[in-house]
Amino acid sequence: MTTRYNAIAGQSVERLAALSDGLFAVAMTLLVLDLKVPMAQGIESDQALLGALWQLAPRLVVYLMSFLTLGIFWVGQQAQLSHFARSDRHLTWIHLVFLFAVSLMPFSTSLMAEFITLRTALLLYWLNILALGAVLYGSWRYAMRAGLVEANMSAMIDRSVEQRIVIAQGLYGLGALLCVYSTYWSIGFIILVQMIYVVGPRRGILSRI
């Protein structure tokens, strides 16, 4: 009888966190590479430069939105990892798939920045967010079932983690739907939702999401 490789692979929550931090850091910084500095040629006054930078404004907005998205999911993943007593091979792979979706974010972002009026670009961007949420939801479900979560965690935390993902994804889905009017409506709505997550209100109805 051999020891199954399953028994020794992917045990370390610490290294999973380290890989995740590294990958998020790279993805967050690569986003900005899409903000290309205007060519010096033909720009010789401050006005001309301001004009050229103004053209970049939509990209900057999209970039900000993606940074927020990655920040939100980094916080979300961190909240989960901090409650895992240990990991196993399956949980590790669930998070590697999560990181795959993270690594696609700079591409989705570039695509939306380039085709900001086309619904295809917006919907692919939303699919990327949906994938992030779905995998994170699956990670929690699996960790609960496999007994990888720390023993003394209250049931309320369980509910809170799941509830948050479901509500957030509902709001993102609503935002994506708004593209039947205009992709700008979608982007505006999604940024609004993200702002709520960033600010994290402590009271009122918004404190639940």
Added chain:
Amino acid sequence: MTTRYNAIAGQSVERLAALSDGLFAVAMTLLVLDLKVPMAQGIESDQALLGALWQLAPRLVVYLMSFLTLGIFWVGQQAQLSHFARSDRHLTWIHLVFLFAVSLMPFSTSLMAEFITLRTALLLYWLNILALGAVLYGSWRYAMRAGLVEANMSAMIDRSVEQRIVIAQGLYGLGALLCVYSTYWSIGFIILVQMIYVVGPRRGILSRI
């Protein structure tokens, strides 16, 4: 008599793990830079964009394959490091050579994505995987012989680690061989093998690999 530098260099498994996590994170994210967003010029409808994205599909598949490859070898390296009680200068350099092979992965991936029908590109990609496996095998052999592995580790783990590398490389080799028919067969087969490693079945014949 002087203290040999060998005695004080490369002792820290923690920093080796940190460098590895960082390098894997960068390599995994750089892969996606190869997915270039189509030029906006000439693309003005959703259909045109979908058409342009469809052209990217082979690259996306190759990219996914390389992400899985890196994920598999990250898990494999982690499984080893977690059993090392300490490191030494030689072991550190074995892992630096391993990381060199990791850093070549984005290049091999780009090459295969660009020349997906040419056997040369596929065989170089396979050589990269072979190098990863061979160095990892060498790392384990060396660590066992040099007494760097933690004392209470069972002999079964030893066998399990080696067995896994040998079987995996056998399957990758088989996949590479399939290119005498077509490089697409090779790619399909390699992805299939990787999926088994990702899913990590718990029972049946597949649970042993």
Added chain:
Amino acid sequence: MTTRYNAIAGQSVERLAALSDGLFAVAMTLLVLDLKVPMAQGIESDQALLGALWQLAPRLVVYLMSFLTLGIFWVGQQAQLSHFARSDRHLTWIHLVFLFAVSLMPFSTSLMAEFITLRTALLLYWLNILALGAVLYGSWRYAMRAGLVEANMSAMIDRSVEQRIVIAQGLYGLGALLCVYSTYWSIGFIILVQMIYVVGPRRGILSRI
């Protein structure tokens, strides 16, 4: 009653530090990508190469300045994090906004290197530095008020952290003002200020900043 997500998100100072280290590392290294190697075509002698490299000198200076800027703020953030007993969701987001400003640094740097004589580029660069300082100031204020700072910290440290940020920003602002004469004066002054922070004199009036 549900557990607020606020109560479980963003608790870990360690992971915040890890993400920050990763993001600083990437931003610091990406800066250098702006230093483009001259094209081999037409350069066939050592003289020709030296001449071409000489053209890069202004970029190298700007690059050095940005590396120092990032180094200074990395040290500043580290000094704060090392005094936090724990984090919370708000503090985490304050630092994510800080990291957003860090990730914009390669763009601001490129912009200034490309338009080194235009005030717009210099002022945007300064705004980036101002944002870094303002957010870091806000982080400390918030952490003090929310009781996240370790209990036994002396009031002098509190004053010292704030004082440093205010004085530094005052000097940076002065440097930016100098652009009414020439952007070169601004750059020279800012580098001078940074050198003081790098050397960190231990006595005399300069030891206070």
Added chain:
Amino acid sequence: MTTRYNAIAGQSVERLAALSDGLFAVAMTLLVLDLKVPMAQGIESDQALLGALWQLAPRLVVYLMSFLTLGIFWVGQQAQLSHFARSDRHLTWIHLVFLFAVSLMPFSTSLMAEFITLRTALLLYWLNILALGAVLYGSWRYAMRAGLVEANMSAMIDRSVEQRIVIAQGLYGLGALLCVYSTYWSIGFIILVQMIYVVGPRRGILSRI
């Protein structure tokens, strides 16, 4: 009287190590971006691809050399950090200057790969290596004098660390000198020296370096 900022900045060896690991990881991986995949256009057979890849061989050699250089200095820095009981603001800045030299490595490497026959490129590359060695030497000297090294460290380790840097830089200098014959001689010699450091012989005269 205020607490000097010197007293609270740059204390953490751990975060210095984390930033260093991140920066080395990015620099090591960015090196490979210089290996550009040949354009698919005009390459339709395996022979044509092998021919195009053959053109890349000098770049691959230069790339390997730089990876070894970074690996050697990573090991060297790690050996120092592992003996530091704590850090201070000055030591932190010495290492930030060291990391600045690390971040220039991809540029020096690109330059040498592009102008492999010109002495200017080789000498700049050597200057980069010299800077790495000199700063690391200064770091050790400073840490010893400032009492930041762990108390129970033997004097032999002290001598060993310094001796190694001096001998290595002597050999690199010798290699650089060889460019009066040909830059290829320099490159060959430097790679030879590096191989000795990688292999780290345990006996004979070479075990001392």
